[in-house]
Amino acid sequence: MASRSSRTIYVGNLPLDVKEWEIEDLFYKYGHILDIELKLPSRPPGFCFVEFEDPLDAEDAIRGRDGYNFDGCRIRVELAHGGRGQSSRHDYGGGSSRGGRGRFSVSHRSEFRVVVRGLPSSASWQDLKDHMRKAGDVCFTEVHQDGDGAMGIVDYTNYDDMKYAIRKLDDSEFRNPFARAYIRVNCYEAGPRRGRSQSRSHIKSPRGNQRSVSKSRSPSPARLSRSRSRSN
Numbered sequence: 001m002a003s004r005s006s007r008t009i010y011v012g013n014l015p016l017d018v019k020e021w022e023i024e025d026l027f028y029k030y031g032h033i034l035d036i037e038l039k040l041p042s043r044p045p046g047f048c049f050v051e052f053e054d055p056l057d058a059e060d061a062i063r064g065r066d067g068y069n070f071d072g073c074r075i076r077v078e079l080a081h082g083g084r085g086q087s088s089r090h091d092y093g094g095g096s097s098r099g100g101r102g103r104f105s106v107s108h109r110s111e112f113r114v115v116v117r118g119l120p121s122s123a124s125w126q127d128l129k130d131h132m133r134k135a136g137d138v139c140f141t142e143v144h145q146d147g148d149g150a151m152g153i154v155d156y157t158n159y160d161d162m163k164y165a166i167r168k169l170d171d172s173e174f175r176n177p178f179a180r181a182y183i184r185v186n187c188y189e190a191g192p193r194r195g196r197s198q199s200r201s202h203i204k205s206p207r208g209n210q211r212s213v214s215k216s217r218s219p220s221p222a223r224l225s226r227s228r229s230r231s232n
Helices: 020-030 055-065 125-132 157-170
Strands: 008-014 034-038 046-052 076-079 110-118 138-146 149-156 171-174 181-182 184-187
Touching: 008 055, 008 110, 008 138, 020 034, 020 046, 020 055, 046 055, 055 076, 055 181, 076 157, 076 184, 110 138, 110 157, 110 181, 125 157, 149 157, 157 184
Parallel strands: none
Antiparallel strands: 008 046, 008 076, 034 046, 110 149, 110 184, 138 149, 171 181
16 A cells, blocks of 8 residues: 555645635545544644545645635645655546556546537636536546637536536636636537647546535535635
């Protein structure tokens, strides 16, 4: 089994009133969490340690959340022993080295696919996934540069979510910390030629009905005790 240090991330610059469930909401999408150790000193900032079951999930969490704007605080995420980690995954469309199977092993794809056009050039697969999850369960995203902007491919786990995404998110406003744009969402029909992508995701389905930390999703009823403003 991989060492604990390779599976544990440090999360710094947290507000002192942060709750453990909010840390879980920040990171559960990257993989199975074994432990959260929250440290709240008498003076800011707060920090915590999050231990994942898989070191690759810890690396994904670092890439996805380092620099993320959490309640006005730009959090710092790195391996607990220092550094950003040495990822064995590669940012090529559809590729994954999950489980050590090599650079071109198959990621979790589906036939329920949409194409997203009009994305800003700063859009990442994580930004796109967070936006498209408003319509359902996303199992794969990738982003390609497309002229002055970017286009994305999004796979859903089922037909109903795919159709709902086309209805709900076509002409919706996409935002990330750097830009915003109105996007077009259409059914994918084997059109765009696959080239080298900006990024890709190999992600696990979210658990139950837990909310995303994206401010565009509402908190679950059990967690309405506080609301936070978050950047996408």
